[in-house]
Amino acid sequence: MTEINSLGAQTTISTQAIKAGMTGELLRLSQPQPGLIPPGQTAQAEVISLRQTGSDFQLVLRLVQANGNQTQLQASASQPLPPGSQVTVSQTEGNRLAIMLQQANASQVTTLARLDTSKVAVGTLLQGKVLTNQLLPQAPGQPAVYRALVSLLNSAQAGATLAVDSPRPLAIGSLLSAQVQGDQSLRFVPLSGRQDQLSIAQQLQTQQNRQASLPGLLDALQQLARDPGADGQLRASAERLLASLPEAKQLGDAKMLAQALNNSGAFLEAKLLGGSAASVVTDLKANLLRLISQAPSSLPGAPSMAPVSLAVTMPALARNALGMLERVSPKPQPGAFPLPSRLLAAMDHEGDLQQLLRLAAAAVSRLQSHAMSSLQQSGTLENGNLQTTWQTEVPIRHGQEFIPLQVRLQREETPQQQADRQHEAQDPLQALWRIELAFDLSPLGPLQVQAQLSQGRLSGQLWAEREQTARLIETELASLRERLLARGVDVGDLACHPGTPPQGPRTRVEQRWVDENA
Template sequence: MTEINSLGAQTAISAQAIKAGMTGELLRLTQAQPGLLAPGETAQAEVVSLRQLGREFQVVLRLIQANGAQTQLQASASQPLPPGSQVTVSQTEGNRLAIMLQQASASNIATLTRLDTAKVPVGTLLQGKVLTNQPILQAPGQAAGYRALVSLLNSAQAGATLTIDSPRPLPVGSLLSARVQGDQSLQFVPLSGRQDQLSIAQQLLTQQNRQASLTGLLSALQRVARDPGADGSLRSSAERLLAGLPDVRQLGDAKAVAQALSNSGTFLEAKLLGGFPASVATDLKAHLLRLITQASVTAPGAPALMPSTLALTLPALARGALGMLDRVSPKPQPGAFPLPSRLLKAMEDEGDLQQLLRLAAAAVSRLQSHAMSSLQQSGNLENGNLQTTWQTEVPIRHGQEFIPLQVKLQREETPQQQADRQHQEHDPLQALWRIELAFDLAPLGPLQVQAQLSQGRLNGQLWAEQEQTARLIDSQLGTLRERLLARGLDVGDLECHPGTPPQGPRTRVEQRWVDENA
């Protein structure tokens, strides 16, 4: 919720600005206008437009002379003068125009500090353009604030200028879309954020149709690693990828879990941007990209790819490698968790290397689907809290098998908790944390876990698709509670249900503040 500045209209221009205006210091003509007015003659002018350039403001004035003639002048100002402001122009002895703000008209400046809900009822979607943005002087220790002038572009009050105080700066020239909540409160709806969400949703529809489960690829890599006749570099890549996957027994250690999530491929781009080459060497997605490079070079008739060009050619390569994959199976719901299990059928006219290439490309697409789902579910919620989502998939070694473990972590913070975190004064456990897990473990079958940690209190629910598995887990919940209590957690509800979690409407995620330049 954003409140409109509650200062009275007569204070929209400061006393310092009025004093400067009476001495001719507030406005300066961009160009001299000799002979426009007779010596000693005065005329009235109105501010037609306002534009901020750094710390100064450029205004266009409409000058109305005694004979009715109108002239437009350009001037620079040290303070913002909203469109509609009245100024007095006089001719000085130096053959230059002196411009002074009319003190008597300062209270008539067309700046709104309160909305008329009779003209713009609650629920109206307002659109405006940011004219100016200035920091507000605050007492020591107070949070920073900014004051902006926004020109309304629609509704019954189109053309009026709105004065808004906000905790964040609004880029000059940006377009705003806000829903009226009251005479002094607005809820800003993002333009760029909504476009980004739409773009992500469209990409997910395509991406998820190209992805496939990691199980098929891992089985193929095991065959390559055991095949003495396989290409040496390809076999070495397969062995390194499989050796880097965590064992299920290692996940009892918190550091091992963190390392497994870090190497899952979700953070590869962040590692590259941050300049961490050592961590890239063990990243799952990096392994897959190297594997695609080698398979594309080795496969008969496949185009040779150099590592430097792989990033540019991968999308086209993936599309070619996946072939008719887009035409099979129904489209999954974007942003759904977990991603559905999906295996590729071998094509009759392709060899083992072409099939391996298709599987690797499909695995990269699956990891990208998780990453885009994370973006889709991150942003400001309707209540003003910030939700951040990390969704990924980690193949876990279980004996001679590999079990893909899908993970979704969410952190929800209030505005105060966000501010405390930025100042490194917050306790991570004060935020609301959610975790979801999904995996298929023989002979228990598909399992899903949903847990929530808030203020140190843990609540959890489990779902098992096999009814006998649900009964088995339910009989062990007492033991699980004891172990969690021994870890120092305050445990609330723990339940297990047969079937799968209900899939209701997804929460709409929006950002309140728009950061889009026109």
């Protein structure tokens, strides 16, 4: 890994800046503005943004004159002034601003010369955008050193500018990720996958607002399956999809549970990539896509054609409805678990098949939201461990109704465990496993389960939104412990709480990778 060393303490600006400050040539306005500042007067200015173009630096200033008027100016300079710098300027000519040296000197406090490890502890993953990059003068025979200003995008010091020295040039405008080694030392973290994570986060923000809960669609499919006047092929698809859903009692068997997770739609793309055509027949997402492809041909006046993609099969009405849903719905937090329940209301002048198509498209979007949440929460943690996440949703038949069971599985491995697994020398139980479940089972109400398996020891916490359900579960925990012990499981703490799990900070893959000033 390449080291990035931060600069030592700075007490004055560069010699070039001092000379420029004396001659009034530090800042050059991009457009002449004669008389902007009356002769003999000064104005306060703040650097809003900084961009390097070749050997020059382009600045945007917010100028506040003595009468209170504010003006934004574009100027160029021979030396960078970090965003947030407060300076006092005067005008020498129509196209030049002189910067007062003492104010420029004071403004340097906005550039971090050291990292405060009480705010950004050693091991913290810092993310930032490169604003400038300059080759420093070097003595003969000495290696090249590049000095850059980096705007921090995360941590407690987000928004600050960090001055760093690097043995290699940093591309201007690029995003970098580095781990804090000390108050004056950073270590590059490879960018492989970081841009993918950003893309996933952006897609997930949109995707989650197009999704809707599965029960609405499953109820509509039950009605379709009982309708003798429905299109035969469409009704057969509805019956096939409903028949593929597991019953609650079946999930007590490990093989049936594994099969239900395998058919949840989370692994459809992997099955297709691996050529497992036979396993696709019972896959939930595959059946939903098959249903979507058949529904338009059953609409009155629809042409008989074999659609080739989801975009082709969805009529304009369904796309517009999903777009309207996206505009008016509150934005859920990306990566949140469980996904909130969302039902689509029927639209005026909409036929049953059009409503069915809209519900099916929203159900596919919900499964895709789970899949992208899995990708978003998979990656290398700040401590170097690898976290892998699988998140999905399984609709379970419970009597005459369907209950969505949301599942999130996470595996966390140390670098040594990763190496052992690659050589097939690792016991799977040596990794840290987490499982979260969320479901609403009548008459118990909404329940959430969080369990952790570490070094073969299982511990868990349960939350019930209904207080009487929490009391009931609490009385049954002793029996649950005995049954687990009888199965040879080493059991740690087990507890049940009323309400919902706390939503405070958790150990996650760092996802904030957005330049808010871009």
